[in-house]
Amino acid sequence: MNLTKLLIVLLILISASNLSAQEKAERQSQFPEFSSKPYARYWWFASKIKEDDVRFNLDWLKAHGFGGVEVAWVYPLNRFNKNDTTYTPRQEWLSPEWTRIVDFTKQYADSIGLGCDLTYGTLWPFGDTSVTFEQATQRYGDAAWRQEITKSWQYPKTGYVIDHLSQKNYQPYFDRLLKAFPRPKIKHPTAYFVDSWEVETEKLWCDGFDKDFSKKFGYDIRPYMDSIYAPRNGKYLYDYMSLISDKVLKFYCDYDSTLNSVGILSRGQVSGAPCDLISGYSSLDIPEGESMLFEPEFNSIPASAALLSGKKIVSAETFTCLYGWPRDYIRQEQTADLKLVADALFANGINRIIWHGKAHNPKDQDTVNFYATTHIGDKGNLAPEINPFNKYLETVSGYMKKGNTYSDIAVYLPTEDMWTAGVMPKEKQFIWAWGYYEMRYVYFPDELNGYSPTWINGEFLEKATFNKGLLKVGNAQYKALYLNVKYLDYKALKQLTSLAESGLNIILKNEPKEPGAVLHADYSLLVEKLKKLKNVTSVIPQNLTPFISGNKIIRHWCRMDGETLYVFFPNPKADRIKFPMGYGQSLETETKRAQVNLNFGAKSYMLDLTFEPYQSLLYKIEKGKIEKIDIGFVPKTPVVKTRPADYVAPWLVK
Incomplete structure (x- = not known):
């Protein structure tokens, strides 16, 4: 890139913090194109990081088909040994020495095309x-x-987790890191990453929360806090969750604007956060889902947020704890199992894979691995297939980045239900997940299998318009x-009623109630008004033609690029896979077939879908013709191993 183009890009980035989400998305289309190749999370264990070792690790990743890395700083290796209290020498956190090695890493990665x-x-x-x-x-x-x-990285020193609810507390942290993080002039766009929410959420609080709550709701929340999760x-x-959400959303917005103000993109996971998930994901430049600690279906939420807010890239932390937590079958992972997960992610709107991941190793060695991961390195079982598998991921990602997600039905995400429900039963909990608010078990309804649904929330209903038979918001129509839903926010109900009066078809499965302790006198009247409108029905209208019909409906995800449509069908074995996968769960010996009709535009296309073992399918519809795109990749036949009958999963709540 010449100097003039680089200056233009920097000016675009710097001005982005003052723009709306839609304006930011439009300007991001002028950024240098992100590679469709997968990235790898690249763990630096606290130690003296040497330039030769960085070159070795980055060269290895480049040679094996990766398009970039995300450097993540973690503890020294001896923290796993309780008897070893030796201090590991390192570049001290945020020190000039630390900044120099990070600066070198960014510049060297850029120089080799990562x-x-x-x-x-x-x-x-x-x-x-x-x-x-x-x-x-x-x-x-x-x-x-x-x-x-x-x-x-500072282990064995102990610090504090920043208060994520108070700008006066987290903004100095943002600003302090911003000064230490290097920003060299490079060709590739840079994003800073925020991982999933791992703040202790139970009875989360901050200074002045009670006053803010009283101002918003008109009553004192404190008498209820000791038993706030009781069903009554x-x-x-x-x-309480509504105000927590407001504060957490401001955290993500301030994170985004802080980075944008200096020409850096925000990328992040909102998974696990106690906030409106669609609003949280939409506040980031690159929303990121994750799997397998979250099911692949969860990733339809960040993908929906991207569509609603005009974002093109939706990434996912991928292959985490594939076979169980913390380290089942490490270095023994099988490519066929990984492909099943990746295909499930593509079928839920993801178009950029972030491998989890690559441990920093000394030059010419592969002795270090991160415990909760799928191992990337010469000594792992995956090594012979990483290059061709990455080529497959690059190919599918490239097509799934084209245009925008195509969706014909918006499904209201049941945030109000989940915030009211409180604590999940123990059989649904993990040791790190206890609340319904995380949306771990929220799925599109089965009766929409033939359609192309995405989620919507109250914020984007407020922004939506209805024109010429279509509900339009962001890049969605x-x-x-x-x-x-059981509960529906008052503002959302008012907007739904207004849209329905304009002619929007609404499929209302049951009569909602108002959530919260502060109720509106006209809520029931609005519900009755909504129900009486002729375009509000409890069943899918007959004139709403499904995108897919046939003897067997296969889940899919579509991208619309101008007048061209791309349709991805995952291998049927990728449907509704759960954590953890069985070792060799992907084993497949038979070809599966389904005859379907694709109803797009004014035409119907008959397809005989033939899924050879381990294969997914991709089709292109353009100018009235349908074409099958070659995305074939055949992994090595997996070995199947079953768990012992007396196996006790360590991630479950006893």
Whole structure:
């Protein structure tokens, strides 16, 4: 890139922080094209990072078909040994020496054609030893408690997790890191990454929360806080979660604007965060899902947020703890199993794979691995197939980045239901996940299998318009809205009623109730008004033609690029896969077939879908013709191993 083009790109980036989401998305289309090749999370264990070792690791990744890395800073290796208290020498966190080696890494990656993102903090929740007690995250009812961060780059030193609810506490952290993180002049666009929410969420609190709550809702939340998750307090829990969400969303917005102000893109996971997930994901330049600790279906939420807010790229942390937590079958992973996960992600809107991942190793060695990962390295079982598999991921990602997601029905995400429901039963919990608010078990309804649904929330209903038979918002154009919730926010109900009066087809599966403790007198009247409109029905209207019909409906994801449509069909074995995968779960010996009709535009296309073992399918519809695109990749036949009958999963709540 010449100097003039580089200056134009930098000016575009710097001005982005003052723009709307849609304006930002339009300007991002002028950025240098992101590679469709997968990235790898690249763990630096706290130690002396040497330039020769960085070159070795990056050269290896480049040679094996990766398009970039995300550098993540974690603890020293000896933290796994309780008897070893030796301090591991390292470039101290945010020191000039640390900045220099990171700067070298970014420049060297750029010089060999790799992108290089950086995790905006050490370990997972933001925090370090410079965060004071007063700046740390709080819990209601325990003034002496603050969440600690222990196993970070600064180990064995202990710091605090930053208060994510108060700008006065997290903004100094953002600004301090911004000064230390290098920003060399490079060709590839850079994003800083925020990982999944790993802040202690139970009774999350901050200074002044009670006053802010009283101002918003007109009553005191404190008398309910000791038993806020009790079923009898669902209406108060909803109000509490509403304010928590407001504060968490501001955190993500401020994170995004802080980075954009200096020409850096924001990339991040909102998974696990106690906020409106669609609004959270839409506030970031690159929304990122994850799998397998979240099911592949969860990734339809960040993909929907990207469509609604005009974002093109939707990434996913991929292959995490594939066979179980923390380290089942490490270095023994099988490509066929990985492909099943990747295809499930593509079928839920992901178009950029982030391998989880690559441990930093000494030059010419492959002795170090990260415990909760799929191992990337010469000594792992995957090594012979990484290059051809990455080529497959690159090919599919490239097609799934074209244009925008095509969707014909908007489905209202049941945020109000989940915020009211509180704590999941133990059989649904993991040791790191206890609340319904995370949306771990939310799926599109089966009766929409023949359609192309995506999620929508109250924020984007407010932004939507109805014109010429279509609900339009961001890059989405819907023929109908599907609503199957127990609770519905008052503002959302008012907007739905207004849209329905304009002619929007609404499929209302049941009569919603108002959530929260502060109720509106006209809520029931609005519901009755909505129900009486002729275009509001409890069943899918007959004139709403499904995108796919046939003897067997195969899940799919579509991208619309101008007048051209791309349709991805995952191998049927990728449907509804759950954590953890069985070792060799992908084993397949028989060809599967399905005869379907694709109804697109004014034409119907008959297809005989033939899924050879391990294969997914991709079709292109253009100018009235349909064409099959070659995405063939045949992995090595997997070996099947079953767990012992007495196996006890360590991630389950006893």
